[in-house]
Amino acid sequence: MNRIEKLPPAFERFDEMLGVLDFAIFENAGGTEEDILSAVPQALRHFHRFDAGKLCALGSRRICEKAFFGDWYDPDSGSLLRLGSYETADGSQLTDPVLSSLDGVRIMSGASSCPEPGGQFAYAFSHPPYPLNARPGEVQAVFEEIRDFILPPLHRSEILDWSDARLPEVSDYFDDGAEWWGVFLFSVHIPSMRRLTIIAGSTTD
Secondary structure, three states: OEEOOOOOHHHHHHHHOOOOEEEEEEEOOOOOHHHHHHHHHHHOOOOOOEOHHHHHHHOOEEEOHHHHHOOOEEOOOOEEEOOOEEEEOOOOEEEOOEHHHHOOOOEEEEEOOOOOOOOOHHHHHHOOOOOOOOOHHHHHHHHHHHHHHHOOOOOOOEEEEOOOOOHHHOEHHHOOHHHOOOEEEEEEEEOOOOEEEEEEEEOOO
């Protein structure tokens, strides 16, 4: 199992726009629990403690792609959403708008709630505590490139959701997100390509 160091430019752009998810992607990789447990710590930036045994004990849930993306994503159009109700500068009222439709739109007030735990990759990608430093249309474009890299069209995927409120017991990496925003940990294996992706997220304001 070899980590892919040179990823498509979208991953670097996501970091530049202050995205808070961390990715580690491996080739010639299996999707066994042993493979995943050895790969996870390579996705965790800035941690001092990692307990693979504890993560194994907490376990994972196999989820479909729809559950992986979650509520902040429209699978029919492939669009990120911004769930909630909002009022714009021109007095328009918006409910659950498509994110890319907000280019040039000034939102004056509104609110959204944190989604229910489980899946919610689209929320974690597009809605960190501080807004991404990019216009909505660019966020959508970068999301599409990363989505299609980790889940190539026409390839079967095996997605495990390792997210759990007790992940701070696994690593101090997850301490910040446990305060309120959430903690996220996924493994995505593409058997036909022998590609394994680990996605981790944890942050606070």
